[in-house]
Amino acid sequence: MTGRVVPEQWRSSGATVPRGEPGTARIAVDLLGGDHAPDVVVDGALRACQADPSLHLTLVGPADAADAVLAALGPADRRRITTSLATAETVRSGVRAVADGSVDAVVSAGDTAITVLAAARELGRWTGVRRPPLAAVLPTAAGRLVLLDVGSTVDPDADTLTVHARLGAAYASVVHGIAEPRVGLLTIGVEPGKGDRLRRALPPLLAALPLPGGARYAGLVEGNDVVAGTAADVVVTDGFTGNVLLKGLETAYATAGPPAPDSEMPPRAALLLGVGGTVVVCHGAATGPDLAAGIGFAAELHRRASVAAIANLLRYSEVSHD
Amino acid sequence: MTGRVVPEQWRSSGATVPRGEPGTARIAVDLLGGDHAPDVVVDGALRACQADPSLHLTLVGPADAADAVLAALGPADRRRITTSLATAETVRSGVRAVADGSVDAVVSAGDTAITVLAAARELGRWTGVRRPPLAAVLPTAAGRLVLLDVGSTVDPDADTLTVHARLGAAYASVVHGIAEPRVGLLTIGVEPGKGDRLRRALPPLLAALPLPGGARYAGLVEGNDVVAGTAADVVVTDGFTGNVLLKGLETAYATAGPPAPDSEMPPRAALLLGVGGTVVVCHGAATGPDLAAGIGFAAELHRRASVAAIANLLRYSEVSHD
Numbered sequence: 001m002t003g004r005v006v007p008e009q010w011r012s013s014g015a016t017v018p019r020g021e022p023g024t025a026r027i028a029v030d031l032l033g034g035d036h037a038p039d040v041v042v043d044g045a046l047r048a049c050q051a052d053p054s055l056h057l058t059l060v061g062p063a064d065a066a067d068a069v070l071a072a073l074g075p076a077d078r079r080r081i082t083t084s085l086a087t088a089e090t091v092r093s094g095v096r097a098v099a100d101g102s103v104d105a106v107v108s109a110g111d112t113a114i115t116v117l118a119a120a121r122e123l124g125r126w127t128g129v130r131r132p133p134l135a136a137v138l139p140t141a142a143g144r145l146v147l148l149d150v151g152s153t154v155d156p157d158a159d160t161l162t163v164h165a166r167l168g169a170a171y172a173s174v175v176h177g178i179a180e181p182r183v184g185l186l187t188i189g190v191e192p193g194k195g196d197r198l199r200r201a202l203p204p205l206l207a208a209l210p211l212p213g214g215a216r217y218a219g220l221v222e223g224n225d226v227v228a229g230t231a232a233d234v235v236v237t238d239g240f241t242g243n244v245l246l247k248g249l250e251t252a253y254a255t256a257g258p259p260a261p262d263s264e265m266p267p268r269a270a271l272l273l274g275v276g277g278t279v280v281v282c283h284g285a286a287t288g289p290d291l292a293a294g295i296g297f298a299a300e301l302h303r304r305a306s307v308a309a310i311a312n313l314l315r316y317s318e319v320s321h322d
Numbered sequence: 323m324t325g326r327v328v329p330e331q332w333r334s335s336g337a338t339v340p341r342g343e344p345g346t347a348r349i350a351v352d353l354l355g356g357d358h359a360p361d362v363v364v365d366g367a368l369r370a371c372q373a374d375p376s377l378h379l380t381l382v383g384p385a386d387a388a389d390a391v392l393a394a395l396g397p398a399d400r401r402r403i404t405t406s407l408a409t410a411e412t413v414r415s416g417v418r419a420v421a422d423g424s425v426d427a428v429v430s431a432g433d434t435a436i437t438v439l440a441a442a443r444e445l446g447r448w449t450g451v452r453r454p455p456l457a458a459v460l461p462t463a464a465g466r467l468v469l470l471d472v473g474s475t476v477d478p479d480a481d482t483l484t485v486h487a488r489l490g491a492a493y494a495s496v497v498h499g500i501a502e503p504r505v506g507l508l509t510i511g512v513e514p515g516k517g518d519r520l521r522r523a524l525p526p527l528l529a530a531l532p533l534p535g536g537a538r539y540a541g542l543v544e545g546n547d548v549v550a551g552t553a554a555d556v557v558v559t560d561g562f563t564g565n566v567l568l569k570g571l572e573t574a575y576a577t578a579g580p581p582a583p584d585s586e587m588p589p590r591a592a593l594l595l596g597v598g599g600t601v602v603v604c605h606g607a608a609t610g611p612d613l614a615a616g617i618g619f620a621a622e623l624h625r626r627a628s629v630a631a632i633a634n635l636l637r638y639s640e641v642s643h644d
Contacts, residue, residue, distance in 0.1 A: 111513070141577060151510055154518035188473055188565040189606065191433070196476035196562045223569030224607070227577060240518045241563050243510040245570050247545030252574040252581060255463060255549060259577045284511065285546070 024054045025299035028084070028094035028103040031061025033110025034291075035284045038065035041109065044291020045069050048299075049077055051292065055299055058082040058103050060090045092118040098277040099123050105278035105298035107269070109286040116152050119275040124320055126311060129274030131156060133164045133239070134281055135171050136246050136270040139253065139263040140229025146172050146181075147226060147235050150270050151243035151281075158201045161185075161236055162209050165217070166314060167273040168234040173213030174309045175301070176233070180214040184221035184232030186241065194220075198238065206236075212313045227259050247283070269294035271301065278307045346376045347621035350406070350416035350425040353383025355432025356613075357606045360387035363431065366613020367391050370621075371399055373614065377621055380404040380425050382412045414440040420599040421445050427600035427620035429591070431608040438474050441597040446642055448633060451596030453478060455486045455561070456603055457493050458568050458592040461575065461585040462551025468494050468503075469548060469557050472592050473565035480523045483507075483558055484531050487539070488636060489595040490556040495535025496631045497623070498555070502536040506543035506554030508563065516542075520560065528558075534635045549581050569605070591616035593623065600629045 029045050031038045042065055045057055049069075059066040059081060066083040073081065086093050094106035095118045108115050116132055125132055133149035148168045153160060165183050172181035185202055187195035194200075199220075206217045218232045225231040226245060237245070250268055258265055268290045272279040280298040282290055301307060351367050353360045364387055367379055371391075381388045381403060388405040395403065408415050416428035417440045430437050438454055447454055455471035470490045475482060487505050494503035507524055509517040516522075528539045540554045547553040548567060559567070572590055580587055590612045594601040602620040604612055623629060 112511075154510070186566060188476070188562055188569075189434075196560075199562070223566040223571075224573035226570050227573040237566075238518075240510055240521070241566055244508060244545040244559075244563055244567055247510075248548050248567050248571055249545075249574055251546035251549040252571055253578060255581045256575060256578040259574060 023303065024056055025105070025302045026056040026058065026103040027295050027298050027302075028058040028060055028097045028106040029295060030091045030094050030106065030108035030110055031059055031065045032087075032090040033108035033115075034282065034286050037109065038062070040286060040288045041065070041291055042068045043288030044286070044295060046072050047288055047292035048295035049073060049080060052296060052299060055295070056080045056082070057295070058084055058094070058097055060084045060086055060094045060097070062087050091115050092122065095119050095122040095277070095279065098279070104302040105280060107280045107282065107291070107294045107298050109282035109284060109291060109294070111284070112151050112281055115279065115281055116272060119272055119277070119279045123276040123279070126274045126276070126314070127320055129163055129167070131160050132272050132274035133167060134270040135168060135273050136242075137266040138226060138246070138249060139258050139260070139265055140227060141260040141263070142229035143233075144176050144266060145226060145229045145233060145235060146176070147237070147242055147246060148273070149237065149239035149242050150246045151239045152272065153239040156198070156238050158198060158205055161198070161202055161238070162205050163274075165206055165209060165234070165236045166211060167310070168236060169215035170212045170310045170313045171271070171273060172233045173215065174313060175306050178233050180216060181233040182218035182231070183211060183215055183234045183236060184218045184225065186222070186226070186235050186237035187220045188222065190220045190222070267293035267297040269297050273310070278302055345625065346378055347374075347427070347624045348378045348380065348425040349617050349620050349624075350380040350382055350419045350428040351617060352413045352416050352428065352430035352432055353381055353387045354409075354412040355430035356604065356608050359431065360384065362608060362610045363387070363613055364390045365610030366608070366617060368394050369610055369614035370617035371395060371402060374618060374621060377617070378402045378404070379617070380406055380416070380419055382406045382408055382416045382419070384409050413437050414444065417441050417444040417599070417601065420601070426624040427602060429602045429604065429613070429616045429620050431604035431606060431613060431616070433606070434473050434603055437601065437603055438594060441594055441599070441601045445598040445601070448596045448598070448636070449642055451485055451489070453482050454594050454596035455489060456592040457490055457595050458564075459588040460548060460568070460571060461580050461582070461587055462549060463582040463585070464551035465555075466498050466588060467548060467551050467555060467557060468498070469559070469564055469568060470595070471559065471561040471564050472568045473561045474594065475561040478520070478560050480520060480527055483520070483524055483560070484527050485596075487528055487531060487556070487558045488533060489632070490558060491537035492534045492632045492635045493593070493595060494555045495537065496635060497628050500555050502538060503555040504540035504553070505533060505537055505556045505558060506540045506547065508544070508548070508557050508559035509542045510544065512542045512544070589615035589619040591619050593629075595632070600624055
């Protein structure tokens with residue numbers, strides 16, 4: 001399987017793009033992405049390599065940063081590293097490596113807007129997806145919850161959020177294995193007429209929307225529901241509100257503990273949905289462990305062919321490069 | 323001192339409005355406000371009465387609910403209860419009691435929009451305050467933080483948020499005793515150009531804004547900063563984002579514990595700023611203990627003459643009833 005997402009039924013059986021060994025995951029890592037790059041990215045790449053012997057990394061960035069990773073690894077592990085020297089547009093090089101099939105996914109903690117633009121241009125967007133959202137996962141007392149968008153789309157219109165609702169429902173179905181995901185709209189009060197202009201326009205559109213994977217629109221939810229997780233499995237909001245809430249809750253959980261004693265913290269990384277490949281975005285302030293978790297998350301998504309499965313569920317058979 | 327806020331230097335020394343004994347606080351409680359009214363409000367009123375022997379309550383609502391409070395109190399405590407029978411517009415009656423000086427403050431868990439409208443009409447707004455914000459307090463690892471607006475103002479313009487920045491700075495100075503409050507603007511990335519249209523327009527306006535109490539504009543902050551509390555003492559945002567973040571963080575702290583081991587949870591109640599009296603708003607989903615905390619908070623604000631002090635700091639000498 002290649003990094004480029006082509007849903008299974010349209011995939012050519014005679015594909016000539018080189019592919020990894022079974023179980024391997026080939027991940028491009030943007031060494032220059034993030035507030036503390038390249039040091040934390042070097043640290044994250046090393047941690048990821050050491051945690052997963054089937055991981056192959058393509059390090060995209062300056063020679064000294066790539067050398068720092070190689071120097072810290074033994075000869076056997078070094079064979080799992082490819083370097084792609086660049087001092088600018090590193091995320092774009094990583095995305096191109098997904099597009100040409102030389103890697104299975106790309107991970108960056110760089111500027112979200114630049115990553116989204118590179119992904120849309122190099123990988124194309126699924127038909128109907130004008131503004132690809134970032135989907136994050138939060139732990140709740142009732143299980144994992146998908147929150148989107150968390151920073152790709154500011155000032156969205158109502159149509160954009162309906163597209164995101166479909167993408168989020170497919171994500172919860174495929175990645176979290178939820179049978180009939182409940183999709184909630186984040187707002188500030190459940191009585192009719194509450195919320196801002198955007199939120200007041202959305203309920204009838206969402207109620208009438210065909211959702212994939214047996215998902216259904218579960219109505220209005222509030223900030224507390226994103227913690228409790230009892231009202232929805234997928235929570236749709238604009239990228240401004242989603243980013244603020246995600247960063248607040250992640251930090252609260254990191255400081256005070258998770259919302260349920262046995263809940264495991266998901267990776268602090270988000271999947272870019274609606275583009276023709278697996279693109280994982282970490283926070284600009286990501287630490288080495290965060291980067292390692294993001295790389296591990298990208299590898300897991302690849303091994304489970306999650307992005308192709310999401311596309312299939314939504315019956316997206318082609319990407320557009322308009 | 324009366325409930326009506328007239329800054330000290332303009333207060334008539336020959337005021338004829340009846341006032342409470344020194345140390346007493348006379349609080350109107352909206353028995354019909356909130357998702358679980360009147361039961362949780364009855365419970366909250368009882369808890370507040372029992373916790374504070376200098377509290378006098380005016381219960382605004384139906385007879386049976388008021389009777390439930392009276393029946394649960396001993397004869398001595400019953401003398402601290404006044405009933406104001408009403409089955410509609412209860413919050414408006416409570417606000418009117420503040421306006422005519424028969425109580426010192428009003429507390430409601432009812433619809434925020436209705437409370438804000440009643441307060442603006444009956445108490446007037448301070449000059450220059452078109453859209454009074456709700457200011458909430460959150461615990462952080464570094465102390466208490468003022469977050470505003472948390473639900474009064476959706477779809478605000480940039481000018482509105484500059485007014486809120488001044489109100490929030492005065493609140494932190496007066497209520498939290500912070501010498502030079504740092505005022506941050508909540509956004510989703512600290513690089514220039516990040517954020518939505520509203521947020522991109524605000525930094526130059528905030529940087530040029532005269533702030534009260536020695537406050538200064540501390541720049542852009544993110545969701546994590548509202549938890550950490552190290553970057554700002556006051557965080558300004560629109561009422562949609564603020565409400566979502568507040569409800570998320572309050573629930574996270576209630577579930578997982580506060581952000582610092584020794585941090586005490588502030589009342590889950592917000593002060594309406596910029597109107598001519600003390601108006602405290604609880605969440606629609608408030609519990610009995612939340613209501614009691616809100617009543618206690620209103621009493622404390624009255625005893626410390628906080629709202630008049632905020633008005634004085636901002637040199638608001640008059641209210642407008644336009």
